[in-house]
Amino acid sequence: MTSAGNWIKSAGLGLGALAAGSLIALTAIPAKAQGPLTVLCGVQEEWCKAIAVAFEKKTGTAVAMSRKSAGEALAQIRAESANPKTDVWWGGPGDPHLQAAEEGLTLAYESPQYADLQPWAQSQYKQSQGRSVGIYAGALGFVYNTELLGKRKIGAPKCWADLLRPEFKDEIQIANPNASGTAYTALATLVQILGEDGAFDYLKKLNDNVNQYTKSGSAPAAAVARSETLVGIIFMHDGINQKINGFPVDVAAPCEGTGYEIGSVSIIKGTKNLDAAKAFYEYALSPEGQATGAETKQFQMPSNRKAAIPPEAPKLEAIRMIDYNFQKYGTAEERKRLLSRWDAEIKAVAR
Numbered sequence: 001m002t003s004a005g006n007w008i009k010s011a012g013l014g015l016g017a018l019a020a021g022s023l024i025a026l027t028a029i030p031a032k033a034q035g036p037l038t039v040l041c042g043v044q045e046e047w048c049k050a051i052a053v054a055f056e057k058k059t060g061t062a063v064a065m066s067r068k069s070a071g072e073a074l075a076q077i078r079a080e081s082a083n084p085k086t087d088v089w090w091g092g093p094g095d096p097h098l099q100a101a102e103e104g105l106t107l108a109y110e111s112p113q114y115a116d117l118q119p120w121a122q123s124q125y126k127q128s129q130g131r132s133v134g135i136y137a138g139a140l141g142f143v144y145n146t147e148l149l150g151k152r153k154i155g156a157p158k159c160w161a162d163l164l165r166p167e168f169k170d171e172i173q174i175a176n177p178n179a180s181g182t183a184y185t186a187l188a189t190l191v192q193i194l195g196e197d198g199a200f201d202y203l204k205k206l207n208d209n210v211n212q213y214t215k216s217g218s219a220p221a222a223a224v225a226r227s228e229t230l231v232g233i234i235f236m237h238d239g240i241n242q243k244i245n246g247f248p249v250d251v252a253a254p255c256e257g258t259g260y261e262i263g264s265v266s267i268i269k270g271t272k273n274l275d276a277a278k279a280f281y282e283y284a285l286s287p288e289g290q291a292t293g294a295e296t297k298q299f300q301m302p303s304n305r306k307a308a309i310p311p312e313a314p315k316l317e318a319i320r321m322i323d324y325n326f327q328k329y330g331t332a333e334e335r336k337r338l339l340s341r342w343d344a345e346i347k348a349v350a351r
Contacts, residue, residue, distance in 0.1 A: 035273060037061055037062065038064045038088075038273075039052065039064070039087065040068050040077070042067075043067075043090075043091035044218060044298055045067050046296040046297070047091075047296045047298045048067050051292045058288075059276075070093055070184070071096065073089055074100060077089065084268050087268055087277045088267055088268065089265065089266045090265045093182065093264075094330065095188070096181055096335075097128065097131075097132040097265075099330065099331065100266060101128035101132050102128075106132060107131060107266075109267055109281065111133065111281065112282075113286065116306055117133070118304075118305060121134030121303035123262075123326070124262045131266060132265065134303045135264060135285065136263040136300035137316065138237045138314070139259075140182070140233070140236070141233075141239070141258060142239075142252045142254070143232045143250070144231045144249065144250060145227055145231075149230060152167070157231055159255040160193070160254045163206055170211045171229055172209045173210065173220035173232045174220060178342075180214070180217040182218070182234060185260075186233055188324070188329040192259070192324065203346050204346065204349075210350070212229075218238040221241070221242050224242070236253065237314060241298060244299075256320075257320045259322055287308070290304055294308070294312075301313055301316055
């Protein structure tokens with residue numbers, strides 16, 4: 001495990017040097033695009049809309065924003081690679097962004113704001129050979145319905161092991177890792193904590209308690225808030241969003257340790273609106289752009305050190321974070337292999 005306060009530093013270890021000459025230097029960025037800027041968005045719909053409106057107001061550039069889960073976004077970008085229809089991929093866990101970079105689907109670009117970014121955001125940039133960069137971080141955890149647990153006299157889950165308790169039968173939701181970056185992070189986290197065979201043994205037992213594998217990683221948080229299920233496995237900020245909105249929920253970080261995401265932004269290779277794509281990338285890294293998250297009650301940790309940290313955001317330094325191996329689990333080969341095993345051993349027997 002990575003000790004509190006050191007997990008951010010560890011995120012940048014062993015990532016290798018940048019390819020010399022692979023970066024696009026930033027010059028003047030005109031505000032107007034050649035056409036509407038097309039953005040795939042991986043965060044909550046409210047934040048997608050807010051940053052699009054704020055960017056359009058600031059620059060005059062129209063934005064066509066569509067919300068996609070990480071797996072869906074990556075699949076679309078792959079399918080369109082011969083004739084890209086997307087300019088920017090903004091938000092969502094960084095592992096799929098790394099896979100897109102590995103496959104040459106995104107463009108290397110160096111921001112003048114790079115020095116202002118947190119080490120974990122810079123590590124994403126280095127590992128992707130400049131083709132992606134971190135815009136926020138969020139810890140994986142649980143959200144649970146306090147009202148329902150109280151009525152049923154069930155103790156709140158605090159550890160991964162708690163989710164296997166018989167009282168949670170048919171009362172847990174988690175997304176499908178083929179579609180959701182959140183769920184893929186959970187899969188990779190459990191493999192790193194328990195070992196691969198141990199993780200799949202755990203997931204087989206957990207399957208007895210899962211009532212639905214959702215498409216969206218944040219959907220379980222909404223289901224818990226609506227009292228449709230007792231527990232969701234989510235990024236903690238999605239649970240905090242529901243709590244701030246007045247629902248009877250609370251969140252917990254697993255006692256054994258947990259993984260985290262580096263939400264990222266990437267410019268699509270072959271974009272027909274390169275200057276506008278650069279401008280959006282810069283806005284996404286700026287304190288002003290990152291503030292649009294908290295303004296819409298999204299409480300991730302911003303990557304720009306000059307950006308205000310929402311007081312509601314999970315205190316990452318107080319969470320037992322694992323030394324998440326983005327270098328391994330961010331590769332297309334490892335993702336494909338783990339998802340194939342999940343399909344064969346978990347999806348095949350899921351109800």
